[in-house]
Amino acid sequence: MTALQSVQTLELRREVRRFLSEERARGTVLGRPDSWLTGWHPEFSRRLAERGWVGMALPKEYGGGGLGFLARVVVIEELLAAGAPVSAHWVADRQAAPSILNHGSEEQKKRFLPAIAEGRCFFSIGMSEEQAGSDLASVQTRAERVAGGWRLTGTKKWTGGAHCNDYAIVLARTSEHEDRHQGLSQFIVDLRAPGVRVEPIRLLTGEHTFNYFHLDGVEVPDGMLLGKEGDGWAQVTGELAFERSGPERYLSTFPLLVAVVRELSDKAATADQQVRLGALMARLYAVRQLSLGVAAALDEGRPADVQAALVKDLGTRLEGELVHEVRRILPVAADAGATPGTYPELLALALLHTPAYTLRGGTNEILRGIITRAVEHKEQQS
Template identity: 75%
Template sequence: MSSSRPSPLVFPDVTLPESALLLRTEVRAFLDEEHARGTVLGRPDSWLAGWDDGFSRRLAGRGWVGMALPTEYGGAGRGFLERYVVIEELLAAGAPVSAHWVSDRQAGPSVLQHGSEEQRRFFLPRIAAGQCFFSIGMSEKSSGSDLASVAARAERTAGGWRLTGTKMWTGGAHVNDYAIVLARTDETGDRHAGLSQFIVDLRAPGVRIEPIRLMSGEHRFNALHLEGVDVPDGMLLGRQGDGWKQVTGELAFERSGPERYLTTFPLLVSLLRELGQRAATAEQLRQVGILTARLHSVRRLSLGVAAALDAGASPDIQAALVKDLGTRLEGALVDTVRSILPTPADPHATPGTHSELLAFALLHSPGYTLRGGTNEILRGIITRGLEQH
């Protein structure tokens, strides 16, 4: 007996509206201005490594942060497909977007969907203005992709909750304002039903941030230690016990966007620039063609998820598939570029040169298939979805 539900492998075929095409031209003109200013450096992994709050505020001034948030909360009231075009152009250019990245991608939509009216009125206009930056406190030392096993606790107090525990790989916690933290509020029943989300002030007493450095020495991630942090009742996000449902819905935003296949795109641009200065061989062009075909295919799938989100759907399984295919492509792109050109990677080379960009992409590559859920876990999600279908 076949299921009446659509297959999780079905992705909508998307044609971008004319408004999105016009918007792309506007974004490119803005990026040209920023490039002349010296803020857009064309670097890989700019959504993690490019923290520039001034750039984020200028982008917000154009209405391009919090684009999908309603106008009554300071957003632009535009759709996910228009936002997709803006994000695509920013990542392709290697723009420094990490300051507002989590706020725009996850925190804003989560507060809009689950937050109280007071939380919406306070946080959403500030997010849309590029004045409030969020981190995400999900993973722990023994709870990465298996978030249901988190050990961080939230215990009732007279005026709210007291949070204790450590969150790992909390990007930007040392420079951002708030974190949405997943913690256990009930340890007596189902481990999924006992979780809740809290908005935590990263400068509150009891918050201690310990750097986790990349191989390059960069400080991007942190261990976020919550050492008896008092959180008022008004900073419970959604309902107590709904944290698991809220966080799994949030992951569709995290796993399906252009950042899951465009992280290393600036390196491909650099490769094409290098090949344009010499007589490229047929084999080199064949390898570039394979990369381009894979990039185009994943982009179509990612656009399909954006269209589903625009329609109010929850394409969790499709998002997991996009993330798996996209992040594997990012790593393959780095390896292929190395094989096509014998240029040595050199982190000390002149910024923007092929050697320097290659080194930057290589040093960041271990994280590509890890952040947002390991690919092995994601394949389990995809398999279960297919079995249920």
């Protein structure tokens, strides 16, 4: 990074922090853990878009900022650290937009990308199924040819935001092959189309974020096939690099760490508390550097799926361990009924979200297999 880029980055951070301060005064930003998953606030997303902070990595010709992934990281780090409600536009900005940019037709790019950048078009992910979570190649959703398009039948699971978003990018099988990774395709599905049925899956907190997403003979026109028929597996694996490598994979519980530091600032922290806090900060710094490396690779057009898997594995384990470590640093009773934003209330919320950290985006056990195979392949080549 050049000196000029460093100055621009610092000013961008200051600008985002000023904006967040204004939003706190409005009561919009509440410092919630996991805000990128559960903080659905479309008006807030549109205010971000008005400042050019949605679609930052998209080319200007499609309504984006043309600033690249590293600039986007600067903004989302600040948003996540503050616990801002960004889930409405999150998937659209993080992976639907890059996927459409990379694989979509010109018509799809002109239709969806400017709308995403303006914060008025929101997407869900239609990948996982009951028996096809991390093993996406075993998806059972089928797409069969009909006049003018395709008919999709099947059920997706863990489809976040399907009850309130506009579209989902759905992975479906379009032909049978001995190799399960062949014959898969992606489709852009209107979430309000006839035959779409959404069934809620509630979190331990009672929050409605995830869903079963039923496709009961949903007809999708040819123009909504994303990329080429049969290229779905390559497209999905490339898309996962965007999903697994961002700051949300290590900053989901950062607001809780901020709350602990705030509590300790009012009293003299012990040597043990300081050491434990220092260890957490060191781990955060290390994972952040890995994540920045993936963003740089994406800016340069280099593949980063293995590095993204490493970020997701290390980052999500840290998120959960941070929750348990802060309880050792400052033992209190977690209390979901405490004053919103206080340490006991944030601790209760983070604890209830903890089981999901290492599951979503691909289980860590599967990701370690990806990493191991890549290391073995490199050793064989050397």
